Amino acid sequence: MKNLVELINISKNFYLKIPNSFKKKTNKAVEKVNLNITQGEVLGLVGESGSGKTTLGNIILNLHKPTSGQIMYKGKVVDDKNATKDSLGVVFQDPFSSLNPKLSVFDIIKEPIIETNKILKTDELITIIVEVLKKVGLSEEHMFRFPHEFSGGQRQRIAIARAIVTNPDFIVLDEPTSGLDVSVQAQILNLLIELKKMYKSTYLFISHNLGVIKYMSDRIAVMLKGRIIEVAETKDLFNNPIHPYTKKLLSAVPNLDDNKKLSYMDNSIDEIQHSSNTDCCVYFSECQYRDEICKQNEPQMCMINNNHIVYCHKSDTFKES
Amino acid sequence: MMDKKNRIRLDEAKRTFRIIFDSPLGTLGLIIILIFVLITIFANVIAPHNPYEIDIFNKLQPPSKNHFFGTDQAGRDIFSRVLYGSRYSLFAGLIVVVIGVTVGTSVGLTSGYPGNKRGELLMRVTDIFFAFPTLVLAIALAATMGPSFVNSMIAISLVYWPKYARLVYGQSLSIKENDFIKFAETLREKKRKIRLKHILPNCISVLIVQATLDFGEAILFFASLSFIGLGAQPPAPDWGAMVSISRGYMMVSWWMAVFPGLAIFFVVMGFNLLGDSLRDAFDPQLRRLKAYKPLRFSLVKRIFKKN
Amino acid sequence: MDKNNILLQVNNLKLSFNSYLGKAEVLENISFKINKKSWVGIAGESGCGKSITAFSVINLLPESAVIEKGEILFNGERLLDKNKKEMRKIRGKEISIVFQEPRTALNPSMRIGDNLFETIMYHNKTTKKEAREQVINLLKKVRINLPELRIKQYPYELSGGMQQRICIALALASKPALLIADEFTTSLDVTIQKEIIDLLIDIQKAENLAILFISHDLALIKNSCDYVIIMYAGQIMERGSVDKVFNNPSHPYTKALLNSIPTISMKDRILESIQGFVPSLINPPKGCRFHTRCRFAVEGICDKSFPKEEIICEDHQVWCYRYDELKLENK
Numbered sequence: 009m010k011n012l013v014e015l016i017n018i019s020k021n022f023y024l025k026i027p028n029s030f031k032k033k034t035n036k037a038v039e040k041v042n043l044n045i046t047q048g049e050v051l052g053l054v055g056e057s058g059s060g061k062t063t064l065g066n067i068i069l070n071l072h073k074p075t076s077g078q079i080m081y082k083g084k085v086v087d088d089k090n091a092t093k094d095s096l097g098v099v100f101q102d103p104f105s106s107l108n109p110k111l112s113v114f115d116i117i118k119e120p121i122i123e124t125n126k127i128l129k130t131d132e133l134i135t136i137i138v139e140v141l142k143k144v145g146l147s148e149e150h151m152f153r154f155p156h157e158f159s160g161g162q163r164q165r166i167a168i169a170r171a172i173v174t175n176p177d178f179i180v181l182d183e184p185t186s187g188l189d190v191s192v193q194a195q196i197l198n199l200l201i202e203l204k205k206m207y208k209s210t211y212l213f214i215s216h217n218l219g220v221i222k223y224m225s226d227r228i229a230v231m232l233k234g235r236i237i238e239v240a241e242t243k244d245l246f247n248n249p250i251h252p253y254t255k256k257l258l259s260a261v262p263n264l265d266d267n268k269k270l271s272y273m274d275n276s277i278d279e280i281q282h283s284s285n286t287d288c289c290v291y292f293s294e295c296q297y298r299d300e301i302c303k304q305n306e307p308q309m310c311m312i313n314n315n316h317i318v319y320c321h322k323s324d325t326f327k328e329s
Numbered sequence: 330m331m332d333k334k335n336r337i338r339l340d341e342a343k344r345t346f347r348i349i350f351d352s353p354l355g356t357l358g359l360i361i362i363l364i365f366v367l368i369t370i371f372a373n374v375i376a377p378h379n380p381y382e383i384d385i386f387n388k389l390q391p392p393s394k395n396h397f398f399g400t401d402q403a404g405r406d407i408f409s410r411v412l413y414g415s416r417y418s419l420f421a422g423l424i425v426v427v428i429g430v431t432v433g434t435s436v437g438l439t440s441g442y443p444g445n446k447r448g449e450l451l452m453r454v455t456d457i458f459f460a461f462p463t464l465v466l467a468i469a470l471a472a473t474m475g476p477s478f479v480n481s482m483i484a485i486s487l488v489y490w491p492k493y494a495r496l497v498y499g500q501s502l503s504i505k506e507n508d509f510i511k512f513a514e515t516l517r518e519k520k521r522k523i524r525l526k527h528i529l530p531n532c533i534s535v536l537i538v539q540a541t542l543d544f545g546e547a548i549l550f551f552a553s554l555s556f557i558g559l560g561a562q563p564p565a566p567d568w569g570a571m572v573s574i575s576r577g578y579m580m581v582s583w584w585m586a587v588f589p590g591l592a593i594f595f596v597v598m599g600f601n602l603l604g605d606s607l608r609d610a611f612d613p614q615l616r617r618l619k620a621y622k623p624l625r626f627s628l629v630k631r632i633f634k635k636n
Numbered sequence: 637m638d639k640n641n642i643l644l645q646v647n648n649l650k651l652s653f654n655s656y657l658g659k660a661e662v663l664e665n666i667s668f669k670i671n672k673k674s675w676v677g678i679a680g681e682s683g684c685g686k687s688i689t690a691f692s693v694i695n696l697l698p699e700s701a702v703i704e705k706g707e708i709l710f711n712g713e714r715l716l717d718k719n720k721k722e723m724r725k726i727r728g729k730e731i732s733i734v735f736q737e738p739r740t741a742l743n744p745s746m747r748i749g750d751n752l753f754e755t756i757m758y759h760n761k762t763t764k765k766e767a768r769e770q771v772i773n774l775l776k777k778v779r780i781n782l783p784e785l786r787i788k789q790y791p792y793e794l795s796g797g798m799q800q801r802i803c804i805a806l807a808l809a810s811k812p813a814l815l816i817a818d819e820f821t822t823s824l825d826v827t828i829q830k831e832i833i834d835l836l837i838d839i840q841k842a843e844n845l846a847i848l849f850i851s852h853d854l855a856l857i858k859n860s861c862d863y864v865i866i867m868y869a870g871q872i873m874e875r876g877s878v879d880k881v882f883n884n885p886s887h888p889y890t891k892a893l894l895n896s897i898p899t900i901s902m903k904d905r906i907l908e909s910i911q912g913f914v915p916s917l918i919n920p921p922k923g924c925r926f927h928t929r930c931r932f933a934v935e936g937i938c939d940k941s942f943p944k945e946e947i948i949c950e951d952h953q954v955w956c957y958r959y960d961e962l963k964l965e966n967k
Contacts, residue, residue, distance in 0.1 A: 056825035057796075069515045098515055106508035110530035112337075116509075123516040152337050159913055170512075189681040190852065194896035194909035216826065219898035223907060246900060260830035262855040264882075264899045 010083070012178055012210050013045040013068065018077035020063055037063040039234040039290075041077070042309075047177075050204070050211040052225030052242070054218060056257075060234040061214050065182050068212065069098055081178075097171030097179035097209075101186050103163035107155040114151045117141075117170045124174055136173065143206070144169045144199060161192035165199070172203060180212045185220060197223060218261050222246060227315065230254050233290045240316040250318040250326045253291045289321065297322045348610040355606025361599030368415045378406035380413045380566045389582045399584035401574070403564075407584060410566035411592050417567040418548045418596065421482050421560075425547040426540050428486040433493025434536065438524045440494070441501020442510075452498055459491035463550060471559045478567075481560040485550055489543065496539055500532045534611035538604055545600030552593050568593050642709075643813060643846050644670040644693065649706035651685075651692060658918040662688055663870045665942060666706070670814065670846050677849040677861035677878070681893075683914050684867040686850045690816045693848070694727045711813070729759045732807035733816040736823055738799035741806075742791040748802055749787030752809060759810035774805040779835055797828035804836070808843070816848045821856070833860050854897060858882050863951075866890050869915055869925040871942065876952030886954040886963060889926045924955070932958050 020038040038060045045051045055061045066072050068079065070086070079086040097120075100106040107116055117137045121128065128136075138148050144165040155163055164184060171179055181200070185193040197220065204211060215221050221228055222242055229239040230251065238251040249255050289295070289302045299321065307319040320326075349355045368375065378396075384404030392399045398407035436455060440448035467484040474480050504510065505528065513523050554560040555569025563570055568589040575585035651663040663685045670676045678686040691697055693708055693715065708715040710731070715723070727733075735741045743751055749771060756767045768787075775783035778801040791799055800820060807815055817836075821829040837860065840847055851857055857864055857878065864881050866874040866889065874887040885891045895908040912929040915921055921928050927938035934957065943957045956962070 056827060070517075071511060071514055096515060098512060100508040100511065102508055105506075106512060108507075108509040108527055108531070110533075111526075119513070120516055123518055154337070161913060189914070190854075190893060191681060191896050191910040192913065194898075194907040195911075197898070198907060198909055217898075218826070218900050222900050223898035256827060258900065260827040261900055262830075262833075262853070262859040263901060264855040264858060264894070264897060265901045 010047055011044045011080075012047040012082060013043075013212075014080040015041055015043040015064075015068070016078045016080065017042060018064070018067060018074045018079065020060075020067055020072055021075045036234050038067065038074075041234075041236050043229060043236060043239070045178075045210060045212060047210055048208060049226045050213055050224055052221040052228040053212060053214045053231065054216065054221045054228060054257075055231035056216055058233065059231040061216075061231050062182060063234075064231070065180050065212065065214050069096060069180055097174070097176040099164070099167050099171050099179065099181045099184045101183035103160045103167060103187055104155075106167050107163055109155050112152045112154055113141075113146075113166055116155075116166060117173050120170060120174050137169075140169045140173045143172070143203065145195075159192075160188050161196060164188060164192075164196055168196075168199065168203070172207060172209075175207060176209065178210045178212070180214070182214045183216070184213075186215065186217065193220070200224070218258065230257070235290050236319065237291070238316075238318045238320075240312070240318075244313075244316050248312075248316075250312060250316070250323050251291075251320050252295050252297060252322075256294075297325070349603075349606050352606045352609065354602045355610075358599045358602025358604075358606065361595055362603060365415055365419060365596050365599065368412055369419050372412045372416060376406075376409035376412045378409045380405060380410040381564060382406075389578065389585075391582070392584055398588040399582065401571070401582075401585050402578055405564075407571075407588055410571060411568070411588055413566040414568045414571065414589065414592065415596070417478065417561055417565065418551060418593070421478070421485075421551040422544045422548040424482050425485045425489055425551070426544050429489035429543070430493050430536060430540055432486075433490040433495075434497050434529070434532070436490070436494040437497025438501060438529060441498040442505050442524050442528055443520065444502055444505065448498075452494070455491045455494045455498075458487070459495070461488055463488045464554075467554050467559050476559045476562065478561040478565070481551060481554045485547060485554070489547065492543070493536065493539065496535060497532050500535055501528050504528050504531050538608045538611060541600055541607055542604035545597035545604070548600075549593065549597050641671045642669050643672045643711065644848070645709040646689070646693070647707050647709070649689070649692065649708065650704045651688065651697075651706075652702055652704060653698070654700045654702060655918070660917040661870060661920055662701075662917055663692070666867075666870075666872060668865050668872070668875060670848060672813070672846055673840075673844050674863060675840060675847045675849060675861045676863045676865065677851060677857035678865045678867060679851060679854050679857050680867035681852060681914060683869065683917070685870040686867050687818055689867075690733070690818055690848055690850055693816065694731050694733065695723045696727075696733075728755070728812075729810040730812050731814045731816065732810065732812040733818065734800070734803050734807050734820045736819040738796060738803050738823075739791070741803050742799060744791050746790075747787065748789055748791065748794075751791075751802070752787075752806060755806055755809045770809070771805075774809060775802075777808070777839065778802070778805045780805075795828075796824055797832060800824065800832055801835070804832075804839070808839070808845075811843075812845070814846045814848060816850070818850045819852070822851070822853075829856070836860070854882075854893065855899065866893075869920060870917060871925050872955060873926065874952075874954045876948070876954075880949065880952040884948075884952070886948060886952070886959055887956050888930050888932050888958075888962065892931075924957070932962060934958065 018038055018041045019036070022035040022037055023032040024035055026033050041064060053061045053064065063072065067074050114134075114137060117140065118133055121133065121136065134151075137151060141147060141150060146162065146165055146169070150158075155166070158166065168184075184200070185196050188196065200211070201224070203209075211224075213221065213224050225242050227239065227241050228245050229236050230245075230253070231237070232253050238245070238249070238254050245254070246258070249258055285303060287304065287306050289298075289307050292298050292302050295302065301321050305321070307321050309317050309319055310323045311317055312323065349359065382405060384400070386404065387396075387400050388402055388404040390396055390400040396406050396408060398411060401407055401410070436451060440451035440455075442448075463485060466488055467481060470480050470484045510523060510527055513527060551560055552567075552569030552572070555567045556573045558573065561567035561570050563574065571589040572586055575582070575589075579586050646669070647667050649663055649666040653660040653662055666685070666689055668676070678689060680686045688697070692701075692703065693710075695715065703716060706716075710726070715726070718726070742748075749768075752771045752774065753764060753767050756762060756770055757764065760767075760770070762770065771787060772783045775786060780786055780798060780801055786794070791802070794802070803820070821832055824832065833856070836847070839845065849857065849861055861878050863876065864878050865872055866881070866887065868889050873889045874881060874885070881890065882894070885894055892908060892910045896910060898907055910929055915925060915928060921939065923939045923941050924930075924933075924943055927933040930938070933939070937957050943955045946954050946956065946959045948954060
């Protein structure tokens with residue numbers, strides 16, 4: 009299994025103007041991220057607001073140029089010249105803003121086909137689009153309607169149809185079900201799983217909802233304040249979370265099932281200590297286990313086992329549990 | 330397949346029309362404008378007299394059966410002159426709006442997306458044009474090129490386009506935050522294509538509303554320029570020029586001032602009423618929340634019964 | 637049931653909107669009660685009418701809303717009979733509300749302190765000095781650190797979680813008997829949400845407060861509320877104590893909904909999805925509005941009229957014609 013996408017030391021800084029001043033504030037949205045996505049897997053990217061997961065998704069889609077670091081796609085380095093000659097698929101969060109209200113469904117789905125330099129006659133286009141509409145559970149009669157005539161769930165189906173119509177190898181899904189009702193969410197998630205089997209594609213699934221991420225992903229990466237703090241296979245992450253923040257996150261999710269086999273400890277403390285040291289661990293301010301070493305140095309990558317890595321100085325003490 | 334697409338587009342247009350017709354004022358505005366358009370086209374058929382025909386023996390006659398609006402100081406029939414005058418006014422308004430919208434939209438689109446420093450610079454240049462008072466510019470042009478119908482239209486157009494540039498610029502800024510623009514960017518679509526295919530269609534409704542309201546305002550402006558002698562020159566049957574001439578005779582012959590004045594009033598009001606109801610029609614929020622009012626005109630009801 | 641214990645009672649509420657596209661039957665036959673000091677949750681998907689139910693209690697309805705039938709009793713008084721002035725006295729004082737977006741609930745051009753002073757002085761009729769003390773106590777109650785500093789700050793300087801705490805403080809300022817929370821943790825991160833909910837649990841115990849909690853997150857309702865009302869397309873499908881409803885879901889919709897939520901403790905199974913989509917409320921399906929998507933719907937019965945209430949036990953009621961047959965399949 010080779011790596012489809014490799015992120016090497018990616019950092020992205022945004023510069024915000026401070027009002028009434030010439031200075032600029034640096035917002036380190038993504039900081040020194042190293043991540044691999046193997047072909048055929050679903051990698052879940054989970055984090056709360058401000059974690060940088062959406063920015064990372066945008067960088068992979070070539071919407072932002074990273075301040076430093078490299079992206080490799082299919083073994084080749086991605087830069088301005090050869091960016092996205094192969095098509096990437098993308099599904100965004102908001103079904104209301106991801107479709108142009110003035111274009112019909114036909115025009116919306118036609119767009120990626122035309123942009124990847126395929127010149128086709130109208131008849132051929134219609135055949136392809138009808139086929140992909142059927143695959144996502146819509147029908148031919150929807151083809152010339154406009155987005156406002158559809159519900160949120162149906163719009164996401166249109167967005168998914170648009171993402172898969174060029175048979176891309178890699179699809180980025182940025183919170184695709186966050187704006188949908190629970191019953192519709194289940195439909196869309198099952199549809200995505202089915203499509204993945206059919207097209208044998210690779211997904212990057214970004215979400216803040218841990219239940220959804222658990223259902224969809226093979227491997228999960230947890231982000232906090234722009235950094236990746238833990239990456240593990242799904243079962244491993246939920247059975248044996250190592251990083252204190254991961255444990256805090258899992259314990260905060262309200263549980264629907266009664267059998268609380270898994271209980272996570274919330275180990276954050278009220279006494280928030282800040283450190284002005286830029287090399288300090290990103291979770292230092294709230295961590296129960298913080299130490300001098302956490303204040304001085306950024307944590308390095310520790311391998312827990314073959315597919316489980318964590319960035320924490322104290323990972324040895326947690327390993328035993 | 331294609332006619333299905335067109336049928337759906339037609340349904341949408343019908344929906345919009347229905348909202349206009351639901352508002353009695355909007356319908357009134359539309360009717361007024363239609364009347365003036367018909368007058369403009371068929372002036373030569375409707376007018377009972379030649380607007381330029383001088384008849385000194387019948388000068389300054391009050392309204393009568395032969396001359397519905399009376400005659401002016403040269404004996405010309407004011408009713409015919411008012412009818413022909415509609416050609417000047419509506420034509421001027423049309424040219425001004427067309428030039429303003431075309432130039433303004435191009436500038437606005439270019440500076441609005443992607444909206445970085447270059448765009449902002451273009452906007453500041455636009456602001457310089459915006460700062461000119463129309464009248465001053467018109468007087469300056471008249472002084473250099475000589476007062477005429479064409480020059481006054483050029484003057485008003487030069488001052489009108491920045492408004493549309495600003496409008497489209499503002500719209501672009503908010504439209505480009507949408508995810509469908511992001512999607513086009515991931516496909517590496519050319520900027521020009523994004524502007525024309527994605528941003529412009531979403532600006533159209535605002536542009537239509539603004540252009541309709543401005544049509545009336547442009548007519549008013551043009552009449553003002555003619556009033557101070559910078560627009561259409563006598564003996565042209567332009568409403569502003571007619572009001573200007575009537576100044577000397579107003580005390581005695583009120584009809585010379587009143588009828589062209591009323592013409593200006595009605596045409597401007599028509600455009601304002603239509604523009605307002607168009608704005609309501611295009612606003613998606615109002616479309617949903619407005620309490621249901623049944624169609625008032627039964628004829629219209631029969632046409633739109635399917636909806 | 638002690639009659640004096642009932643704080644809010646809604647009986648047979650029927651509400652519709654006159655919209656441009658037609659008449660939308662938003663609520664039909666809504667009945668429930670909230671006891672003093674109890675926490676009632678209304679759960680359902682978007683468009684089910686849960687927010688509208690809460691807003692009709694305090695009469696914050698849009699112009700096009702028409703209440704066709706029903707009554708709302710608060711402490712025995714009929715709320716629907718009151719005029720605007722009387723409602724204004726109750727709204728904000730005895731019944732408070734916290735909304736989803738703190739950014740729009742707080743006046744961005746006023747400092748936090750001024751936001752709070754205004755409310756306290758209006759409802760409690762105190763001087764500014766007394767109000768200041770009350771404000772500081774309130775901020776401490778919602779666990780905001782450094783309250784003296786926070787009073788001078790503007791809302792944009794605080795994080796989302798802190799802004800929501802301020803909104804809770806605002807709602808508690810007048811010592812209400814009922815607090816309505818409309819999806820008020822939806823815009824927050826899950827770790828912040830947990831802190832806020834824990835805070836609310838503590839406050840509820842300490843203050844004798846009844847809470848009407850609206851959310852689409854069933855897991856959240858399970859971990860916070862005492863009673864739950866499951867709504868779908870403007871009708872109540874099931875109602876009862878949280879234990880009974882979640883351990884023994886008796887309505888096909890409740891069961892299907894619970895099976896379609898991915899949870900973190902879920903064993904590997906396929907998520908069940910409910911086919912179809914929420915019907916339009918203009919010309920809604922007749923009878924039980926869920927019959928168009930229900931696996932167990934019976935033609936001729938479920939689409940004729942809305943089922944009568946089936947009392948499973950004291951704290952558990954369901955509205956389904958086939959409840960008796962289907963309950964055996966639950967285990």
